[in-house]
Amino acid sequence: MESEITIRVAGELLMFLPATRREAVNRVPYDGTSTLGHLVESLGVPLPEAGPMTIGGEPVEPSTRPRTGDEVHVEAVPRPQPIPGDVPRFLLDVHLGTLARRMRLLGLDTAYHNDMDDPALVVQANAEHRVLLTQDRGLLRRRALWFGAYVRGSKPDDQLHDLLDRFAPELHPWTRCTACNGELVPVDKSEIEGALEAGTRRSYDVYGRCADCGQLYWRGAHGGHLEEIVRSATRQVESARATAVSKRG
Template identity: 85%
Template sequence: MTIRVADELLMFLPAARRGPVSRVPSDGTSTLGHLVESLGVPLPEAGPMTLGGEPADPSTRPDPGAEVRVASVPRPQPVPLEPGQVAPRFVLDVHLGTLARRMRLLGLDTAYHNDMDDPALVVQANEERRVLLTQDRGLLRRRALWFGAYVRGSRPDDQLRDVLDRFAPVLRPWTRCTACNGELVPVDKQEIERDLEAGTRRSYDVYGRCADCGQVYWRGAHGGHLEKIVHEATRQVEAAGVAK
């Protein structure tokens, strides 16, 4: 049988087989999803599939000689939300720490621990209904995982753009602690004044504090860089909303 995958999915195929059309043996018992993954494409990255031109489910068992097409996931990709939830929740693997901090800067509920192994990540993703973001293809192949996504890009800037392009989540910048993901609440300067450096006390009047870890925040020396990240992210998500 032949399987034609979208150009966006070719990156998952081994270099020697990185063509748009692949021929794979079919025994009549393997599912379409199994055959697609045998090429190297994790199922969470596979979008709508067709079998002989008709829509097909990954659980379908194609006949030998069938022609299959696999699209990439739609962008923005819908994520099931719970009542009252306005944006997806995320959990990131141990290699995406900088991305996690930037997502928290944008107000996205982003769980991250630099010592969490793969089984624990899947458990947290499932129990808390978080989208697991990773660059580990094997992790995305775990059958127990309810929702996962491969993060494209080697630089944090590119990774963030990819996540925002894929999910176009509602952003709430400056509302989460970049260290622990807790929510920030306004705090009176007089309440924390004794803990501030003299220069900080003189230069800033508006502060926030993490409700979980107590970390205090203000628009400091790195404010310009962070403002740029927030501005570009907001513009990207707004543009995605217009294009829907």
């Protein structure tokens, strides 16, 4: 009779399992040598999305080799999730361009390229210690990747909400170029008047310029919409951090 173990998966992780096998409790064939990490990924759950694992109530690591008949519990990653390093930095894959612009609006250091393949993304994420955000489960399974996360949601609003809920990063709105991620610096109106249309010159007095690409910024017609994105994001992060503190207390 083939050896088996039982893997009990948290509800938040069921989305990663094939639709035909989307069950919380799974009987998995076991060869006696595979690690828990390998077995969890064989179900479809990328390891960066798997949180604490236990056997018989005792914490175990993904590198653990279970015994035949063991029942393994796999939780989701606790939120908010700490990111190694003092200041979080992010890298987004080619399908998350709108999310990248919103993250830059919030002052998050966010690299994005619309023409970079998977191996190059992993190289940059590792070299610059950036969290790789993606909706490509195969990309998250790459062993060389130092830190990655799956972005939930098909709409930019939902994706941003998921990101902020997961990491609750410190925000610095209006400090980065949404086009290239460079830092914005104040610029005197008199220095740039020649580059402005007449209506803009008459209507606005406060400007910023990207230190990298030179793009000019001012609070224009879309300011109200962008302000609401910033306000909503700020409230969400403050709430997530307060909840985390109360749980620790």
